[in-house]
Amino acid sequence: MKNITEYLERTAELYGDKKAIVCEDKLLTYGDYLYHAQSSGTVFSKLMVPKSPIIIFMEKGPEALSLFMGVAYARCFYIFIDPKQHEGRIQQILDISNAKLMITYESSLPSTIQYSGKTLNYQDVISEVPDINVLNKVQCSALDTDPLYCNFTSGTTGVPKGVIVSHGSVIDFIDEFTTTFKITDKDIIGNQAPFDFDVSVKDIYSALSTGATLVVIPKRYFSVITSLMDYLIDHEITTLIWAVSALSMLVQFKGLSYKVPEHINKIMFSGEKMPLPILKKLQKSLPSVLYVNLYGPTEITCNCTYEVIPETLNDDYAMPIGKSFLNEEVFLLDETNHLITEYEQKGEICVTGRCLALGYYNNPEQTEKFFVQNPLNKVYPERMYRTGDLGYRMPDNKLYYVGRKDFQIKHMGHRIELEGIEVMAYKNTSVNQACCFYIEEKHQIILCYSGSIDATELKKYFIEKVESYMVPTIIKQFENLPLNNNGKLDRKQIRLEYQSL
Known part of the structure; x- marks a missing residue:
């Protein structure tokens, strides 16, 4: 066909x-x-x-x-x-x-x-x-x-x-x-x-x-x-x-x-x-x-x-993104473009196969940046897409998503993935929506959320669950967080609404 x-x-x-x-x-x-x-x-x-x-x-x-x-x-x-x-x-x-x-x-x-x-x-x-x-x-x-x-x-x-x-x-x-x-x-x-x-x-x-x-x-x-x-x-x-x-x-x-x-x-x-x-x-x-x-x-x-997804879920279920479709190869590369084979080691999720888009229309610079030669293949041309997403594998050989490379920040001397803070927020069953961003000039981690728990209690929850440098500086409760046209959290609008308060 x-x-x-x-x-x-x-x-x-x-x-x-x-x-x-x-x-x-x-x-x-x-x-x-x-x-x-x-x-x-x-x-x-x-x-x-x-x-x-x-x-x-x-x-x-x-x-x-x-x-x-x-x-x-x-x-x-x-x-x-x-x-x-x-x-x-x-x-x-x-x-x-x-x-x-x-x-x-x-x-x-x-x-x-x-x-x-x-x-x-x-x-x-x-x-x-x-x-x-x-x-x-x-x-x-x-x-x-x-x-x-x-x-x-x-x-x-x-x-x-x-x-x-x-x-x-x-x-x-x-x-x-x-x-x-x-x-x-x-x-x-x-x-x-x-x-x-x-x-x-x-x-x-x-x-x-x-x-x-x-x-x-x-x-x-x-x-x-x-x-x-x-x-x-x-x-x-x-x-x-x-x-x-x-x-x-x-x-x-x-x-x-x-x-x-x-x-x-x-x-x-x-x-x-x-x-x-x-x-x-x-x-x-x-x-x-x-x-x-x-x-x-x-x-x-x-x-x-x-x-x-399993039919029965316990409270500590960590949802994987799973295994690749049969017509695609998905793997992890470290910062030196070497294949990651060890469990729990984070790397960039990369993909090869017929699934790849042709590239970005009328944008050769971005196409060349993200659609690249597979560094693991030295013998013939093979296109690879760099997702910019971080992931790791566990002994079940399933892939787990961590967050965006560009959602990483340096805070209090530590590298932090902002989506990791959102994941922790979602583990509290009283949180419905969560969006985390960083105000670099003020060195503040901001967590906006909707849910039945009040901000003070959610702050206590974070203090009990994560290292001190991962506790959001400010936690702000909203009735509902805005969504974009695609049904995803509208991160830009959430940030603007927070800053307008």
């Missing part, structure tokens, strides 16, 4: 009349999905040179997904932009991509956004009659190394980095992912993640490859927990592949006390460390569910390791 459109054609042939995508009152069957993809693909093929970016500027839903496949038919790659994003970020992405074509609901962008390319209306694009001859002519030269999508991460410098991923990497991962977790045409996947966040790649392409139904959950449902639970139940959702913070909401806002979505049989989470108290409460309410901890940055196509 060379192109993701082969998933769509195969599935449409098998399940043409079946619900493919549902979003409130919107519905596409797999037959509709294919027709709309080929319609838009015909338009794109006539306008664009293969391997060019096409901007999809609209809210997530069936329309955007059919356009993704149209872009794939044209051998181009899509960049999804939600119009509700901050205008400054939208402008940055447009400037970096230099895309010549954009599809939106409107004839023009807001006047505050500068864009000199061609803009087409969605309805006009899907009204085109598919020209199979045009599509076949383009597809006959398709390669599995062709780019499929470009998702922009936040970037450590404040400038977004576009991670560009090929068809082959997605196909390779999704085939393994759906096989490992037995995702089939009987599943109904509840999509939480935005389409520009790689968690959604698992939703979109797991459904497309197996014939499962994808139910898109609009963002506003996550603001009213009762409506969210009703939505999950009404659509008989079986599979949740969500960010940790989004799952935590089900517990924190007592959604599972309101109603239990009993059709759910698989819950997979990633993006952050899952607080053990939250996981135990989920298991108590949904005891017959398969729970999986997934790990991996955007640059390695979704995930590179996984851990199936």
Whole structure:
């Protein structure tokens, strides 16, 4: 298989009349999905040179997904932009991509956004009659190394980095992912993640490859927990592949006390460390569910390791990120690029395999910095991705995540990983959310959290549990910590809110 459109054609042939995508009152069957993809693909093929970016500027839903496949038919790659994003970020992405074509609901962008390319209306694009001859002519030269999508991460410098991923990497991962977790045409996947966040790649392409139904959950449902639970139940959702913070909401806002979505049989989470108290409460309410901890940055196509969670957890359970998927090699390197083989020794998590992204779009400097020659291989070229994450192995040979290399600080003469402080906070069952940062000029470790324990008691807890240099200087309680569009803790906003107090 060379192109993701082969998933769509195969599935449409098998399940043409079946619900493919549902979003409130919107519905596409797999037959509709294919027709709309080929319609838009015909338009794109006539306008664009293969391997060019096409901007999809609209809210997530069936329309955007059919356009993704149209872009794939044209051998181009899509960049999804939600119009509700901050205008400054939208402008940055447009400037970096230099895309010549954009599809939106409107004839023009807001006047505050500068864009000199061609803009087409969605309805006009899907009204085109598919020209199979045009599509076949383009597809006959398709390669599995062709780019499929470009998702922009936040970037450590404040400038977004576009991670560009090929068809082959997605196909390779999704085939393994759906096989490992037995995702089939009987599943109904509840999509939480935005389409520009790689968690959604698992939703979109797991459904497309197996014939499962994808139910898109609009963002506003996550603001009213009762409506969210009703939505999950009404659509008989079986599979949740969500960010940790989004799952935590089900517990924190007592959604599972309101109603239990009993059709759910698989819950997979990633993006952050899952607080053990939250996981135990989920298991108590949904005891017959398969729970999986997934790990991996955007640059390695979704995930590179996984851990199936035991059915019974004790209070000292240290959750591993587990073992690598069969098509990927994950290992630890020390600061001198030597392989770490000893248990409990920390090192940088590095990955090789077909899963690796093509690199950062229009950013050769960052690509060369993180996508490097594997230093363990001296005899032929082999790309390796440096995750910037720290981990270690235990005698069970499973990998354990420690935190980011760039979350390390030097405080009171000691090297400290700030995420280690967050992990300790989460071990207190009265803490729901935790975010730690360092104010270097004041030499202060700040811990912001939400939960039922007051700050004084939490400070006592830290004094009893960790060395004095790891006790947060200031502990501040919030009712809830803000989340970003991807459902993760919004660390930048948390820091700003703290500093505004």
